[in-house]
């Protein structure tokens with residue numbers, strides 16, 4: 001189901017100058033082009049730039065060593081993200097953030113649209129919320145929601161691709177995405193009310 | 204398709220994850236039902252907003268240099 005390495009890996013090609021040059025060219029063409037994506041995901045997972053740097057560097061190193069196992073022309077981005085995520089779970093998560101266990105039923109899906117239906121149905125308040133505030137709201141999400149929303153809304157992966165990277169069923173991707181987006185809306189709504197961009201409905 | 208069925212497919216529709224047939228049924232409902240249409244428009248706006256706010260950040264040039272050095276100039 002995931003982007004796993006082949007169980008019987010093909011033998012690494014014998015290194016010759018020509019083979020090295022070809023390996024480097026195909027790696028630059030298919031893997032290094034995804035550097036920005038890997039960095040954005042790493043930044044949201046680790047929560048800090050220095051660790052994101054290290055995580056991405058380690059991912060690229062592992063990917064380069066395993067490059068003969070990657071089936072050229074398939075989904076390199078998904079394959080790289082899987083390597084990155086495993087490296088994060090194995091080596092970084094312990095040191096940085098703790099994986100939260102989330103009680104799904106405890107999260108009440110808050111519909112900002114229903115709150116705003118009368119005041120701002122066009123959502124014009126979004127225009128006033130700056131990048132940093134959105135990133136902060138994403139960073140506050142529990143990890144499983146954060147990684148799902150980043151792969152979907154920041155990196156544009158399909159449900160199927162996300163399911164393979166996270167090694168969960170597609171149905172889980174859908175429900176996490178639904179809740180993650182609702183949680184984000186709720187946070188940004190609270191922020192906008194706090195800033196006076198919109199009137200909150202006093203309850 | 205009724206309003207409840209329509210809203211159950213909200214994000215699958217906006218994420219282009221539905222079969223063409225279901226997608227067509229929803230498009231039809233949205234044009235017939237202004238409240239659902241307004242709700243879907245709002246959610247689409249929110250997703251566009253999220254994407255626009257998060258995509259700007261790229262890898263620092265120094266990181267790319269570090270990786271190239273590490274991989275190719277051993």
Ligand SMILES: [Zn+2]
Nearest residue numbers: 205206236239
């Ligand atoms: Zn309706």
